[in-house]
């Protein structure tokens with residue numbers, strides 16, 4: 001019988017509690033073994049609900065696991081994940097993988113040098129319905145362009161995702177990775193981006209893909225609750241095709257991501273369509289968009 005991969009969870013916030021912990025506890029071939037959090041009480045509480053070990057000391061946490069799942073802000077994730085990779089741990093990363101390009105590069109090279117497996121949880125890329133849509137549209141081909149709009153409401157008062165790094169970084173860094181990942185997978189690698197900001201964190205992107213197709217994306221976290229909306233479609237000779245992008249039960253795609261990471265870890269396969277290298281490539285598009293927005297602030 002194959003031994004389960006022992007996972008530790010970094011983070012004790014809302015997303016860790018509603019998605020990572022339940023997925024880790026319910027995925028075949030995965031053993032939920034430990035929780036690390038900067039808040040010792042929150043780590044103890046979450047660990048106790050699953051009968052796993054709580055840690056405050058990162059070295060002790062890493063020593064007891066084969067793999068680490070992350071549910072902390074990107075600038076917190078990157079240095080801990082780099083240390084975990086250097087210690088030979090496989091990584092289930094959240095998007096975006098980092099904020100700074102230097103952190104993203106350090107993480108990607110640590111993963112490469114340690115030859116550990118990595119998967120970045122671009123949620124829709126692990127949903128069965130979105131995967132079926134991607135298989136269909138990539139087989140069809142001939143798409144001239146695409147358009148995405150994600151009007152998120154996370155920055156409304158009382159929303160559990162109204163967290164400091166989202167207030168600081170906005171829709172570009174929180175929702176941008178999901179949208180770029182899907183447009184990349186459906187229309188081909190992104191070769192350049194043009195970005196401009198609207199009010200608040202409203203961000204508009206024009207993406208140019210490798211074969212000349214172009215796509216646009218509008219993302220924000222500060223839409224009023226009445227205007228929350230997500231839409232992504234392609235258009236071309238075949239007409240237009242809308243992606244199923246909602247993930248009402250994110251535990252299910254996360255189980256898929258964990259299963260695929262565990263399979264790669266066991267077989268020694270380090271590449272995955274959503275591995276850390278892909279996460280870094282998406283991060284480069286975000287960083288270039290941010291550079292342009294900073295150079296052309298909204299009037």
Ligand SMILES: NC(=O)c1ccc[n+]([C@@H]2O[C@H](COP(=O)([O-])OP(=O)(O)OC[C@H]3O[C@@H](n4cnc5c(N)ncnc54)[C@H](OP(=O)(O)O)[C@@H]3O)[C@@H](O)[C@H]2O)c1
Nearest residue numbers: 011012013014015038039071072073074076094095123163
């Ligand atoms: N794939 C998806 O669809 C999806 C959906 C939602 C979230 N996410 C990702 O999941 C991650 C976590 O999101 P979240 O909504 O839970 O909120 P968050 O604010 O990003 O993370 C909350 C957790 O991070 C901890 N934390 C914050 N700053 C820290 C620091 N400096 N050092 C150590 N720990 C720190 C918090 O600890 P305290 O409790 O002590 O503050 C809490 O445990 C993000 O990367 C986000 O992009 C992905």
